[in-house]
Amino acid sequence: MVSAKQLPADKHKGFLAGTDDYITKPFDEQELLLRIKALLRRAQIAHERKIVIGNVTLDYNSFTVCRSNESVELPQKEFLLLYKLLSYPGKIFTRIQLMDEIWGSDSRSGWETVTVHIGRLRKRFEGWEEFEIESVRGLGYKAVKKV
Numbered sequence: 001m002v003s004a005k006q007l008p009a010d011k012h013k014g015f016l017a018g019t020d021d022y023i024t025k026p027f028d029e030q031e032l033l034l035r036i037k038a039l040l041r042r043a044q045i046a047h048e049r050k051i052v053i054g055n056v057t058l059d060y061n062s063f064t065v066c067r068s069n070e071s072v073e074l075p076q077k078e079f080l081l082l083y084k085l086l087s088y089p090g091k092i093f094t095r096i097q098l099m100d101e102i103w104g105s106d107s108r109s110g111w112e113t114v115t116v117h118i119g120r121l122r123k124r125f126e127g128w129e130e131f132e133i134e135s136v137r138g139l140g141y142k143a144v145k146k147v
Helices: 008-016 029-048 076-087 095-103 112-124
Strands: 050-053 056-059 064-067 070-073 131-136 140-145
Touching: 050 076, 056 076, 064 076, 076 095, 076 112, 076 131, 076 140, 095 112, 095 140, 112 131
Parallel strands: none
Antiparallel strands: 050 056, 056 064, 064 070, 131 140
16 A cells, blocks of 8 residues: 555554555655565465575475475474564564464463474574574574575
8 A cells, every 4th residue: 555644543544454565655666666576475475385595495285395406394393483484584483473373372382392493493404505593582583594
């Protein structure tokens, strides 16, 4: 949505009406193009259920991570955790957010479960240059694309 209305209440109304993004006039054309590309990238991820980072492809349908001729099939929770983080590179997720999303809010597991799974993912993809999972002290984790 492009609007001259800049108040938070106006933006809230726009999002509640169903808009995917909101930008106010006057706007920078480059920013608008970047926002459009970001929306298209997220739509492609949702439709194809694949994430491509350089030579690495995460395939949601098979829970596999492929790189060149190498294919790694992950346990469901590990794959879902990695897929979530790489769907939003640079975004910080708290352990509780990840627990709720991947294991469900009614899970009896503690947030330590996330820490264990992150450790497994780091070990499994150690040395891969395309991405890494970073800890954000006191907050949680984020994935960082390197290519």
